[in-house]
Structures are given as C-alpha cells and as structure tokens.
Amino acid sequence: MKEWLVADDLETIALGAPILGTGGGGDPYLGKLMARAAMSRSGRVPMISLRDIPDESLVIASAMMGAPTVFVEKVPSGGEPVVAFRALERFLGRKADATYSIEAGGLNSTIPIGTAARIGIPLVDADGMGRAFPEIQMVSPSIYGYPATPMALADEKGNVLLIRDSLNNRWTERFARNATIDMGGSSMIALYPLEGWQAKRALLPGSISLARRIGHRIRLAWNEKTDPIEAVLQATRGRELFRGKISDLERRSETGFARGIVRLRGTGAFDSQDLSIHFQNENILAELDGRRVAAVPDLISILDSETGAPITTEGLRFGLRVVVITIPSHPKWRTKKGLELVGPECFGYDSDVPAT
Amino acid sequence: MKEWLVADDLETIALGAPILGTGGGGDPYLGKLMARAAMSRSGRVPMISLRDIPDESLVIASAMMGAPTVFVEKVPSGGEPVVAFRALERFLGRKADATYSIEAGGLNSTIPIGTAARIGIPLVDADGMGRAFPEIQMVSPSIYGYPATPMALADEKGNVLLIRDSLNNRWTERFARNATIDMGGSSMIALYPLEGWQAKRALLPGSISLARRIGHRIRLAWNEKTDPIEAVLQATRGRELFRGKISDLERRSETGFARGIVRLRGTGAFDSQDLSIHFQNENILAELDGRRVAAVPDLISILDSETGAPITTEGLRFGLRVVVITIPSHPKWRTKKGLELVGPECFGYDSDVPAT
Numbered sequence: 001m002k003e004w005l006v007a008d009d010l011e012t013i014a015l016g017a018p019i020l021g022t023g024g025g026g027d028p029y030l031g032k033l034m035a036r037a038a039m040s041r042s043g044r045v046p047m048i049s050l051r052d053i054p055d056e057s058l059v060i061a062s063a064m065m066g067a068p069t070v071f072v073e074k075v076p077s078g079g080e081p082v083v084a085f086r087a088l089e090r091f092l093g094r095k096a097d098a099t100y101s102i103e104a105g106g107l108n109s110t111i112p113i114g115t116a117a118r119i120g121i122p123l124v125d126a127d128g129m130g131r132a133f134p135e136i137q138m139v140s141p142s143i144y145g146y147p148a149t150p151m152a153l154a155d156e157k158g159n160v161l162l163i164r165d166s167l168n169n170r171w172t173e174r175f176a177r178n179a180t181i182d183m184g185g186s187s188m189i190a191l192y193p194l195e196g197w198q199a200k201r202a203l204l205p206g207s208i209s210l211a212r213r214i215g216h217r218i219r220l221a222w223n224e225k226t227d228p229i230e231a232v233l234q235a236t237r238g239r240e241l242f243r244g245k246i247s248d249l250e251r252r253s254e255t256g257f258a259r260g261i262v263r264l265r266g267t268g269a270f271d272s273q274d275l276s277i278h279f280q281n282e283n284i285l286a287e288l289d290g291r292r293v294a295a296v297p298d299l300i301s302i303l304d305s306e307t308g309a310p311i312t313t314e315g316l317r318f319g320l321r322v323v324v325i326t327i328p329s330h331p332k333w334r335t336k337k338g339l340e341l342v343g344p345e346c347f348g349y350d351s352d353v354p355a356t
Numbered sequence: 357m358k359e360w361l362v363a364d365d366l367e368t369i370a371l372g373a374p375i376l377g378t379g380g381g382g383d384p385y386l387g388k389l390m391a392r393a394a395m396s397r398s399g400r401v402p403m404i405s406l407r408d409i410p411d412e413s414l415v416i417a418s419a420m421m422g423a424p425t426v427f428v429e430k431v432p433s434g435g436e437p438v439v440a441f442r443a444l445e446r447f448l449g450r451k452a453d454a455t456y457s458i459e460a461g462g463l464n465s466t467i468p469i470g471t472a473a474r475i476g477i478p479l480v481d482a483d484g485m486g487r488a489f490p491e492i493q494m495v496s497p498s499i500y501g502y503p504a505t506p507m508a509l510a511d512e513k514g515n516v517l518l519i520r521d522s523l524n525n526r527w528t529e530r531f532a533r534n535a536t537i538d539m540g541g542s543s544m545i546a547l548y549p550l551e552g553w554q555a556k557r558a559l560l561p562g563s564i565s566l567a568r569r570i571g572h573r574i575r576l577a578w579n580e581k582t583d584p585i586e587a588v589l590q591a592t593r594g595r596e597l598f599r600g601k602i603s604d605l606e607r608r609s610e611t612g613f614a615r616g617i618v619r620l621r622g623t624g625a626f627d628s629q630d631l632s633i634h635f636q637n638e639n640i641l642a643e644l645d646g647r648r649v650a651a652v653p654d655l656i657s658i659l660d661s662e663t664g665a666p667i668t669t670e671g672l673r674f675g676l677r678v679v680v681i682t683i684p685s686h687p688k689w690r691t692k693k694g695l696e697l698v699g700p701e702c703f704g705y706d707s708d709v710p711a712t
Contacts, residue, residue, distance in 0.1 A: 087520060091447075152520075159527055162518040164443060164508075171515055178534045 016215030017109035018310035021132040024282035025106015026068020038114035046122040050205040055197040057097035062115035066186035081188040088152035088190040100124040105132035127207035130330040134281040137169035141202040148172040151191035155183040228308025238327035242275040294326040297333035372571030373465035374666035377488040380638035381462015382424020394470035402478040406561040411553040413453035418471035422542035437544040444508035444546040456480040461488035483563035486686040490637040493525035497558040507547035511539040584664025594683035598631040650682040653689030
C-alpha cells in the first residue's frame with residue numbers, strides 16, 4: 001500500500017512517536033520543523049508498506065546520532081541528514097529506493113521523512129526497534145546478523161566518515177559514537193543498507209502509522225474532551241503502571257548518554273507507593289516500592305497526566321503530575337537473541353523482565 | 357632512477373632511520389622483521405626516485421598509527437598494513453603505482469617496504485616529514501593544502517574505516533586518533549593519496565636513501581673501529597649538542613602519546629652542565645642549563661655514546677651514556693607555513709627555534 005504523508009501527519013506523528021520513544025530521542029517538535037521545511041516544496045511524501053517493497057530494492061535508514069539538543073543547534077537548515085545519505089549511496093554505487101526510521105520516537109521518527117522529501121523517495125512504514133533504544137546495535141536487523149555497515153557519518157562542517165566493515169554492530173556503535181563525540185556531540189548518519197527481502201525479514205512493520213495513530217487518538221481525545229491517557233492505552237495496547245508526582249530526579253551525563261533515576265510519589269490509587277524509573281536516554285526499568293514491575297525490551301512511557309502528551313527524559317521536572325504506562329515490546333525482542341541485544345543485562349541490570 | 361632494496365638494506369635502514377625519527381616511531385627492528393617477511397618471496401623491492409614518478413601516477417602512503425609497542429603485539433604476521441592500503445585503493449577505484457613513507461624513522465620507515473613487497477609496486481625514495489612527527493597533519497603535503505583524505509584505517513580484527521572528507525588534516529588526525537584508540541591503541545593506515553605531480557611538489561626527496569646512508573656509515577664505523585658519532589654527523593650534516601648521562605626521566609602517557617622530559621648531566625667538555633629534552637613521542641626541544649638550544653622542526657636525536665646507535669623514547673634509561681645531536685630540518689619546515697604546522701607552538705611551547 002502506498003499513501004501520502006502531508007504536513008498535518010507530521011504534527012500527529014510528532015505527538016505520538018515519543019510515546020514509543022520511551023523518554024529518548026529528543027523533542028520531535030524540531031524534527032517536525034525540519035521535515036516540514038523539507039516537505040515545503042513537494043507538500044507530501046509517499047509512504048509504502050514494508051510488505052510492498054520489492055525484494056531487490058535498496059533501503060537505507062536516515063537518522064541522527066548523539067545528543068538531540070546538540071543536533072538541533074548544529075543543524076538548523078534540516079538538509080544535512082541528506083549529506084550522510086548521499087555519501088553512503090555514492091559509496092555503495094547505488095541509489096536507495098526508499099528510506100526508513102532506525103527507531104520510533106523523537107527526532108529519528110521525523111528525520112527520515114525530511115530525507116525522503118528532499119531526495120524524492122518513499123518512506124517505508126517500518127522501523128528497526130518498534131520503540132527507541134540508545135545504541136546502534138540495538139535494532140532488529142542485528143537479530144538477523146545484518147550489519148549496520150557500510151555506514152556514513154557526516155557533520156555540518158563537511159566531515160564525512162565511512163565505517164566500511166566492522167567486526168560486529170557493537171564495534172560500529174563504538175566507532176560511530178566516538179566520531180560523533182569528535183563531531184561535537186551529534187552527527188547525521190545513514191546506515192543499515194538492506195535489500196528489500198532483508199528489510200521485510202528484519203524490520204518491524206507499521207511503526208510510522210502506529211505513531212500517527214497514537215497521535216491521532218490523543219488529538220481526538222483533546223477535541224472530544226475524553227481521557228487522552230485511555231486513548232493512548234487503546235492505541236498502543238498498553239496498560240497503566242502508576243500515577244503520581246515526580247518527587248526526585250537524578251540525572252548525569254556519562255560517555256555520551258543521559259543516565260539517571262526519576263522517582264515518583266503515588267497519588268490516588270497509588271497513594272503512599274513509590275515508583276523509580278532508571279533511564280539511559282530511554283527508560284530502562286521501573287521498580288514499584290523496590291520491586292521490578294517493567295523492564296526493557298518492554299516500553300515504559302511517562303505521560304503528562306492531564307494532556308496525555310509524552311514527556312522525554314529532558315522534559316522531566318520535579319512536581320510534574322504524570323501517568324506511567326507500559327507497552328509490550330515487539331515479540332522479536334522477547335526471543336533469546338532479542339534479549340541478548342536489548343534486555344536489562346545490556347544496560348547493567350539483572351535479566352528479569354516482568355510480564356506486561 | 358630505479359634501484360633495488362634487498363634484505364641487507366633493511367638492516368641498514370632500520371639502523372639509520374631512527375636517527376631521523378628523533379626518538380619516535382618505535383623500534384624499527386620489528387618493522388624490519390615485517391618487511392623482511394614480506395620480502396621473502398620476491399627477495400627485493402624496487403625503489404624509485406621522487407623525480408622519476410610520472411605526473412599522472414598515484415602514490416599512497418602506507419603506515420601504522422598509534423603506539424608502536426601495541427602494534428607489534430597485534431600485527432605479528434606483518435601483512436596487515438596491506439589491508440588498509442587495499443581498502444583505500446578500492447575506495448578510490450584505482451590501483452596505486454607506488455607507495456611511500458609518511459615519516460622517516462621507526463616502524464614507518466620499513467612498513468611501506470613490506471607493503472611494496474606484498475603488493476608488487478615500487479617504493480618512492482621520499483617521505484612526508486624528513487624526520488618523524490607525532491600527528492597526521494604534520495607532513496609536508498599539508499603545506500600545499502593536500503588532504504590526508506580519503507584515508508583508510510584497518511585493524512587485525514577486520515574493522516575498516518574510511519575518512520572520506522574532513523574539514524582539514526587536523527580533523528583527520530582527531531578522527532583517526534580516536535578510531536585508533538578504539539582499535540586497541542594501534543591501526544594500519546593508508547593516507548595522503550597523491551598524484552605524481554603533487555608528490556613531486558610536496559614530498560621530501562631521498563629520505564629512504566638518507567636513512568640507509570646513515571645506517572651504512574654507522575656499520576662502516578663499527579667495522580673500521582672509527583667514531584660512529586662522527587659518522588652520523590657527517591652523514592646527516594648534524595652537530596653535537598651535548599654529551600652526558602641520563603640523570604632523570606619523567607614519562608607519562610597522555611591522550612595516546614608518550615610525553616615527558618629526560619634530563620642529562622654533562623660529562624667531558626659538558627661537565628657540570630645540564631641538558632633537558634622535552635618529548636611527545638618525538639624529541640621536541642632541548643634546554644641547556646635552562647636556555648633553549650634546539651627545537652622542532654629541527655631534529656634532536658639521542659645516540660648511544662659508544663655505538664652511535666639511536667635511542668628511541670622507550671629506550672631511555674637512567675644512567676645511559678649518550679650523545680645528543682641536532683640536524684637541521686628540511687627548509688620547507690622553516691617557512692611560515694611549515695612552522696605553523698610543526699613549530700614549537702604546535703606542541704605548547706613558545707615559538708623560538710634556535711639556529712642549528
């Protein structure tokens with residue numbers, strides 16, 4: 001199926017995607033502005049279903065890496081992610097037939113829309129995580145042994161690097177992370193070039209339309225004055241985990257990541273209970289009165305209790321009234337290989353993943 | 357002119373080159389073993405004069421980057437520098453007509469000989485420094501604005517990176533240095549691809565034959581029981597700066613470099629005088645009783661007072677009896693552009709360069 005994304009869709013995706021982003025990926029508002037600027041000529045971008053891409057086509061993910069806040073300051077024109085994309089195409093000696101999101105949530109949901117608009121290729125309605133994760137190897141193509149390489153990195157100064165081969169996707173993460181730090185904290189990247197048949201096997205379908213559906217339900221709830229939290233839960237098949245006020249926040253920057261713990265004091269049905277959420281860019285696990293109640297790969301999202309709007313890690317503030325929800329991850333992540341890539345142990349915690 | 361380097365030349369070059377290496381570049385003994393292993397099939401490697409390479413030919417430098425000690429442990433077979441070389445050729449879509457040394461001194465004098473032998477191309481009798489310097493941008497092609505890029509880095513694990521474009525050669529140094537640290541402290545590199553006409557304009561001619569001539573004179577002095585120090589001074593047009601014993605040594609590893617100060621107590625004519633030499637891999641400047649008497653870009657080399665054999669930074673030991681010599685740098689380094697690249701200020705000292 002082919003459909004058209006228009007400017008209003010960006011609005012809706014930018015609202016819904018951060019719920020899948022589970023706190024990470026930065027404010028999609030700015031990705032939305034970038035995509036809108038890119039769309040201004042064509043007015044629309046074609047989106048195709050994962051199942052409809054030809055087996056022999058080439059798809060390449062377009063994304064940013066590093067700190068979203070830095071990226072937004074460095075890349076005002078929005079055209080730069082195309083630089084990395086073009087560099088990879090040139091290295092491959094082949095034009096991409098479509099682009100896709102490496103992760104759902106934050107800037108990386110909307111950046112590929114801008115790239116698609118500027119280059120004039122379709123966006124695939126899919127992504128490599130079904131959510132957001134902080135590292136390059138944490139994508140479903142890794143489950144199938146598909147390399148992130150060749151991968152291109154570019155910055156706004158004219159530096160262009162290619163990681164041609166690496167031992168595995170963790171090594172690619174390491175090289176790319178340090179190059180990104182050298183580039184001033186953020187870079188534009190093009191990676192995971194996949195043949196159509198590989199993409200159909202490895203990517204998670206429907207992520208863009210899911211983000212849009214979530215955003216749509218929230219907007220509808222606002223218009224109809226119904227409960228936006230309930231709308232999110234219905235759109236995501238999630239469940240409410242906790243309701244309360246942010247009572248404490250520990251946040252530190254470590255090796256290019258925002259790590260920390262946010263503590264909530266329960267209200268209503270959760271009165272006198274405490275929830276702690278550990279995060280590394282994204283929310284990693286939640287403990288209710290010290291007992292783990294949710295963990296990666298499942299999604300843990302923090303919503304504003306009044307509006308249902310998602311709150312990113314940077315948006316956390318003392319005193320905010322929030323609802324915490326969990327959403328089951330894609331079943332691929334619950335497999336042995338999936339858990340080895342993105343389970344709690346990958347973030348330094350023991351392996352227990354509670355049922356959602 | 358074309359001549360042939362044979363196994364015995366390696367011996368001689370490995371002895372003479374570290375005098376141009378001014379303390380840096382590691383023990384060329386191991387580079388010699390690598391080159392000899394590579395030569396074992398052909399038995400000899402053609403060497404051509406810089407002036408004889410055709411204008412439209414392509415020459416590429418073959419080298420190692422990082423800590424020589426680490427490199428030697430990681431690269432026992434000696435074939436690996438070819439991996440980076442081949443990666444760059446493939447990226448350029450063009451085979452190199454010859455290879456060359458990026459610096460004179462240490463491993464990087466002999467590594468290109470091994471690469472030439474394995475690939476079956478000539479070595480150019482030239483280099484990019486006329487000595488050794490610690491950083492990628494510190495080469496004569498930088499004076500002419502020639503980029504180090506595209507540049508390939510490879511390691512023994514199968515990782516291959518390409519720096520396609522960078523803002524300038526300092527940026528290339530930064531990216532390559534951190535990737536080399538990621539690769540475990542050393543990498544194999546191929547860089548500064550030059551057209552023949554560019555090479556003739558920018559490279560420093562005769563470096564390999566100079567290293568061989570120095571080594572030859574030392575061996576001759578050993579055989580004839582004449583003064584090897586005098587032989588070195590004649591071959592290099594250098595002058596004796598100091599004679600004494602190592603009385604103190606401060607050495608620390610910082611951001612991938614060996615930095616420190618070696619202090620000498622004078623003997624003979626230098627009795628009761630003190631010389632301090634500051635180094636960053638290579639010897640940077642010398643102070644006699646607190647007064648600067650030699651500095652980059654000029655060469656400061658420490659020789660064993662009995663044998664005349666060069667002592668690398670790693671070889672410095674308390675109590676060693678040594679002779680310190682200075683050799684005038686290539687005139688290109690004494691220009692304004694040259695001093696901006698490799699003068700004392702580039703190493704954090706004030707700009708004064710005493711006459712040699």
